[in-house]
Amino acid sequence: MAEQKKVILHGMWASPYVKRVELALKLKGIPYEYVEEDLSNKSDLLLEYNPVYKKVPVLVHDGKPISESNLIIEYIDETWKHGPQLLPQDPYKRAQLRFWVKFLQEPFETILVIIKTEGQAQEQAIKELHEKLALLENGMKEFFPNGNPCVDDNNVGLLEIACVVFFGAFKVHEEFIGIKLIDPEKFPLLFSWLLSITELQAVKELAPPHQKVVDLLHFIRQKALKSTAA
Amino acid sequence: MAQDNVLLLDFWPSSYGMRVKIALAEKGITYECKQEDLDAKSSLLLENNPVHKMIPVLVHNGKPICESLNIVQYIDEVWNHKLHLLPTDPYQRSQARFWGDYIDKHIYSIGKKVWTGKGKSKKEFIECLKTLEGELGNKPYFGGEGFGYVDLALVPFTSWFYTYETLGNLNLEAECPKLAAWARRCMARESVAKALPHPHKIYDFALQYKQKHGLE
Numbered sequence: 001m002a003e004q005k006k007v008i009l010h011g012m013w014a015s016p017y018v019k020r021v022e023l024a025l026k027l028k029g030i031p032y033e034y035v036e037e038d039l040s041n042k043s044d045l046l047l048e049y050n051p052v053y054k055k056v057p058v059l060v061h062d063g064k065p066i067s068e069s070n071l072i073i074e075y076i077d078e079t080w081k082h083g084p085q086l087l088p089q090d091p092y093k094r095a096q097l098r099f100w101v102k103f104l105q106e107p108f109e110t111i112l113v114i115i116k117t118e119g120q121a122q123e124q125a126i127k128e129l130h131e132k133l134a135l136l137e138n139g140m141k142e143f144f145p146n147g148n149p150c151v152d153d154n155n156v157g158l159l160e161i162a163c164v165v166f167f168g169a170f171k172v173h174e175e176f177i178g179i180k181l182i183d184p185e186k187f188p189l190l191f192s193w194l195l196s197i198t199e200l201q202a203v204k205e206l207a208p209p210h211q212k213v214v215d216l217l218h219f220i221r222q223k224a225l226k227s228t229a230a
Numbered sequence: 231m232a233q234d235n236v237l238l239l240d241f242w243p244s245s246y247g248m249r250v251k252i253a254l255a256e257k258g259i260t261y262e263c264k265q266e267d268l269d270a271k272s273s274l275l276l277e278n279n280p281v282h283k284m285i286p287v288l289v290h291n292g293k294p295i296c297e298s299l300n301i302v303q304y305i306d307e308v309w310n311h312k313l314h315l316l317p318t319d320p321y322q323r324s325q326a327r328f329w330g331d332y333i334d335k336h337i338y339s340i341g342k343k344v345w346t347g348k349g350k351s352k353k354e355f356i357e358c359l360k361t362l363e364g365e366l367g368n369k370p371y372f373g374g375e376g377f378g379y380v381d382l383a384l385v386p387f388t389s390w391f392y393t394y395e396t397l398g399n400l401n402l403e404a405e406c407p408k409l410a411a412w413a414r415r416c417m418a419r420e421s422v423a424k425a426l427p428h429p430h431k432i433y434d435f436a437l438q439y440k441q442k443h444g445l446e
Contacts, residue, residue, distance in 0.1 A: 068328055095303070
């Protein structure tokens, strides 16, 4: 069957988009071969498989490439029927999920701005982050009407995957910047939902080592501040 | 499906709104269309899309769906008795979604730079269209023999081609002849012909917009 043909993932360890796909594969119990790409020296295969964007992740299934992390995960969910269902069956719930997965990009990019800036620019970004998290907190009320977001290996889905790769390391980010990003008092649902997701075995196994994350944050910040100062 | 209440919040020059109209027409769905004034957004729009406050929004039996390609996929999944807009094979479906996403990421924003005269984007715009033309190849439609998701995602922007050409000083027929032929093929479909405004109406809108925003 289609599910038995070889699965290869081209990725880069620091990319949250690659992490999304890895999580999906792991949660579904799909064996795969991983190829770490050097983005400053991309392999010929990567350029062949993703000629439009030349980016990771690219999933290759039985020789056929798919790019764009969300689309890869929808493909995985449609092709491998075992394990948790990553997208709901109901069309309305699927539409809601796709909407919020896309929205998550916005607070994530704002956090990157916070990491890369200082002074007034950083303050402005923090204000923006709170606005976006407030929208997210409100949106999550529809998903968890009883106010108790408990995630396990059976009910985990694309939204949890998309969320944890962006915000799973939020405590490390908070420590690095010295500012609370996801305040449990302001965003109780988001906070408890996120913590619940980080407890999943697959998430713990795929989380990069603490020091690597801290080093990456330093690198991103120094590079950004140097280029704005120049 | 007889008791379905379908409402579309739209803004007539929007290519994103046109996508939804085409999808609704292809599926033979009866709906009410409400035009929004984007400078004075209705409480209905703000209630149904509180996050982005943008059109199009489809409200189906009181429940809102936002983002045009989300809406199109929703329509395809709910009204699945008639022709499929997306391919049934998961791999083909992933490719169709990829190109829909590509169109979303490039055509509107780069096209806008072309017609507002902001930034030198003509070369980039033509490159995007040529990439799409490459994907079309010699097929009658992006999905092959039948009109589908990617065609629907792109064809509304063809109502803006006259505007891109006139204000951007481009000749899209010469640059992308296969795409131009594909556009004419799509316009022969009733769903497309009815959903797309006349290119001169779009051009008038663009001129008014430029004047209003001091972009002469």
